[in-house]
Amino acid sequence: MSGLAEFLYFLASVLFILGLRGLTSAETARRGVWLAEAGMAAAVLGTLMHPDIVTYKWIIISGGIGSAVGIAMSALIPMTKMPERIALSHAFGGLAAALVGVSEYYHHTHQLGHELPRITMGALGFEVLFGGLTFTGSLMAFGKLQGVIPGRNITYPYQNESNIALFVTAVLMLIGMIMWPALSWLLYPMLFIAFGVGVLLVIPIGGADMPVVISLLNSYAGLAAAATGFALGNNVLIIAGALDGASGFILSIVMSRAMNRSFTNVLFGAFGKVDEAAVAVSSSGAEVREASVGDAAMLLSSGSKVIVCPGYGMAVAQAQHAMRELADILEKEGVEVKYAIHPVAGRMPGHMNVLLAEANVPYDALKELEEINDEFAEADVALVVGANDVVNPAAKTNTGSPIYGMPILNADLAKACIVLKRSMNPGFAGIENDLFTMPNTVLVFGDAKDTLEKIGQALA
Amino acid sequence: MTPEMFFGLYVFVLAAFVGYGVISGVPPLLHTPLMAFTNAISGISLVGSLVAAGAQYNSFSTVLGFVAVLAATINVVGGFLITDRMLKMFRKRGGGRA
Numbered sequence: 001m002s003g004l005a006e007f008l009y010f011l012a013s014v015l016f017i018l019g020l021r022g023l024t025s026a027e028t029a030r031r032g033v034w035l036a037e038a039g040m041a042a043a044v045l046g047t048l049m050h051p052d053i054v055t056y057k058w059i060i061i062s063g064g065i066g067s068a069v070g071i072a073m074s075a076l077i078p079m080t081k082m083p084e085r086i087a088l089s090h091a092f093g094g095l096a097a098a099l100v101g102v103s104e105y106y107h108h109t110h111q112l113g114h115e116l117p118r119i120t121m122g123a124l125g126f127e128v129l130f131g132g133l134t135f136t137g138s139l140m141a142f143g144k145l146q147g148v149i150p151g152r153n154i155t156y157p158y159q160n161e162s163n164i165a166l167f168v169t170a171v172l173m174l175i176g177m178i179m180w181p182a183l184s185w186l187l188y189p190m191l192f193i194a195f196g197v198g199v200l201l202v203i204p205i206g207g208a209d210m211p212v213v214i215s216l217l218n219s220y221a222g223l224a225a226a227a228t229g230f231a232l233g234n235n236v237l238i239i240a241g242a243l244d245g246a247s248g249f250i251l252s253i254v255m256s257r258a259m260n261r262s263f264t265n266v267l268f269g270a271f272g273k274v275d276e277a278a279v280a281v282s283s284s285g286a287e288v289r290e291a292s293v294g295d296a297a298m299l300l301s302s303g304s305k306v307i308v309c310p311g312y313g314m315a316v317a318q319a320q321h322a323m324r325e326l327a328d329i330l331e332k333e334g335v336e337v338k339y340a341i342h343p344v345a346g347r348m349p350g351h352m353n354v355l356l357a358e359a360n361v362p363y364d365a366l367k368e369l370e371e372i373n374d375e376f377a378e379a380d381v382a383l384v385v386g387a388n389d390v391v392n393p394a395a396k397t398n399t400g401s402p403i404y405g406m407p408i409l410n411a412d413l414a415k416a417c418i419v420l421k422r423s424m425n426p427g428f429a430g431i432e433n434d435l436f437t438m439p440n441t442v443l444v445f446g447d448a449k450d451t452l453e454k455i456g457q458a459l460a
Numbered sequence: 461m462t463p464e465m466f467f468g469l470y471v472f473v474l475a476a477f478v479g480y481g482v483i484s485g486v487p488p489l490l491h492t493p494l495m496a497f498t499n500a501i502s503g504i505s506l507v508g509s510l511v512a513a514g515a516q517y518n519s520f521s522t523v524l525g526f527v528a529v530l531a532a533t534i535n536v537v538g539g540f541l542i543t544d545r546m547l548k549m550f551r552k553r554g555g556g557r558a
Contacts, residue, residue: 012504013475016501017475017478017479017482019497019501020479020482020483020486020497020498020501021482021485023486023490023497024482024485024486025487026487026489026547026550026552029490029493029547029550030544030547030548032497033497033540033543033544033547036497036500036501036540037540040500040501040503040504040540043504043506043507044506044507044510046507047506047507047510047511048510048514050510050511050514050515052511052514052517053510053511053514054514054515054516055514055516058513058514058522058525058526058529059510059514061526062513062526062527062529062530062533063530063533065530065533066529066530066531066532066533066536067533067537069530069534069538070533070534070535070536070537070539070541071537071538071541073534073538074537074538074539074541074542074545075541077542079546079549082492082496082546085538085542086492086496086499089496089534089535089538090499092531092532092534092535093499093502093503093505093531093532093535095527095528095531096503096506096509096528096529096531096532096535097505099509099512099524099525099527099528099531100505100508100509100512100524100525100528102524103509103512103520103521103524103525103528106518106520106521106524107512107515107517107518107521110518111517111518111521117462119462119465214495215495218495218498218499221502222498222502224505225504225505226472228505228508229468229472230465230468230472231508232507232508233464233468234507234508235468235471236504236507237504237505237507238468238471238472238475239471239472239475240501240502241472241502241504242471242472242473242475242476242479243475243476243478243479243483243498243501244498244499244501244502245476245479246475246476246479246483247479247483247494247498249480250483250484251491251495254488254491341488343488348491348492348495349488349491349492349494349495350488350489350490350491350492350493350494350495351492353488353489353490353491353492354492354493354546354549357546357549357551358549360551362551362552362553363489363550363551363552364552366489368487368488368489
């Protein structure tokens with residue numbers, strides 16, 4: 001490899017880390033993106049000088065199509081579809097890593113006819129295994145988010161046992177091809193097993209657990225890229241892969257912690273089937289009080305502080321703009337409006353923040369759980385827009401509840417609580433919510449966007 | 461283990477620690493842009509796929525390389541653009557955009 005190419009790779013590595021550092025604050029984030037873009041340009045330039053490249057024809061065609069698709073996707077995709085788009089890009093990342101692995105293997109063993117060193121074979125195998133399962137796993141996540149595949153958790157007998165058996169088979173094949181180079185052809189069947197593992201791993205996972213799964217797949221895509229770096233002996237790949245892997249890992253931890261669950265529990269303990277007895281224990285039979293739009297408007301405008309608790313329902317109803325317009329009206333009347341963002345509200349890390357930012361809500365009004373939870377007691381109204389499990393007080397009180405111990409937004413402590421809800425169906429976890437039957441809670445049924453607009457009209 | 465492989469491990473572990481340290485400082489506010497951003501960066505697998513697509517080792521490798529370049533470019537170009545599109549939306553109260 002030429003010295004210039006090496007230098008460009010080095011430059012790219014430094015720029016990636018600096019770019020990531022930019023993301024630690026909203027003020028410097030865009031500059032961080034530019035730095036990373038420059039880094040990527042440097043890395044691509046360095047690669048294009050690779051002596052093995054004899055024609056640019058296919059690179060230009062496929063890079064051209066890829067750029068066009070990338071530009072179109074990023075420009076046209078609505079913010080509410082961001083989880084789908086992220087899941088899809090994890091799929092692409094996994095696919096690219098797996099294909100590079102297979103191509104490299106084929107080139108060396110079938111064409112050049114020499115055995116790959118064991119270490120390289122191990123890295124290639126790891127890359128193909130994780131690339132493959134990230135590809136299909138992410139496609140499954142995409143399908144679930146998009147509604148093509150049922151979003152609920154799908155379970156069947158011996159599910160975990162068979163999944164683990166399949167994964168262990170793939171790992172044994174990997175070990176086999178490292179130990180006995182004659183068995184290296186196992187790479188191909190292993191790729192197909194990896195595809196299967198990806199599908200089966202995500203099938204049992206319900207919609208509410210998607211933030212963890214998406215983060216975990218992010219991490220796998222990074223590990224696959226890092227393994228590519230080991231196989232090709234390229235440090236910038238190793239570094240970028242490690243950064244991606246670390247990011248996915250951190251997000252998975254943050255998400256699991258926000259649900260008071262472990263990785264293993266998310267992956268192997270499909271939500272909702274945990275403890276059905278607990279549902280009966282909670283106060284079923286208690287009546288909910290339904291309020292009209294006019295009552296809700298009165299309640300909201302009569303106080304001095306409103307805390308909004310948004311959830312996935314806000315994204316589904318695309319109600320973020322209507323929410324901000326209502327907040328504007330309330331603020332004109334002298335009511336302070338803040339937003340309490342639970343880490344797992346929505347379907348991916350940070351989902352609610354992006355939606356509300358899109359609707360022009362200033363980011364200093366978006367408060368994290370720890371930051372705002374003590375303020376609920378002094379709030380006049382907690383306005384719950386399409387959130388359910390993240391405001392369920394059973395997490396604090398009912399030791400038998402599947403979500404017991406999960407940190408929740410203290411909407412129940414506000415002087416009054418207005419819940420916007422489509423129907424009385426339980427949330428994705430299938431758990432009843434005591435908040436809805438509390439004496440100071442009223443429910444307004446209907447489409448969240450529609451309801452928010454009507455409340456705004458009632459106040460205007 | 462070859463010395464190069466060990467060197468690679470050093471690089472991986474150090475980068476993972478740096479990544480862990482830096483990313484821990486990213487506020488939850490920016491978690492979605494962070495994901496889109498690291499997605500774009502992981503498109504660095506282009507470094508491998510570009511060679512596979514342009515080296516004409518054999519038609520099988522070229523086809524795989526072609527598809528890999530396609531997938532990786534979508535991630536790189538789309539990932540950076542969408543990260544920027546999201547970040548442009550974040551603004552402070554009364555103030556300018558981030």
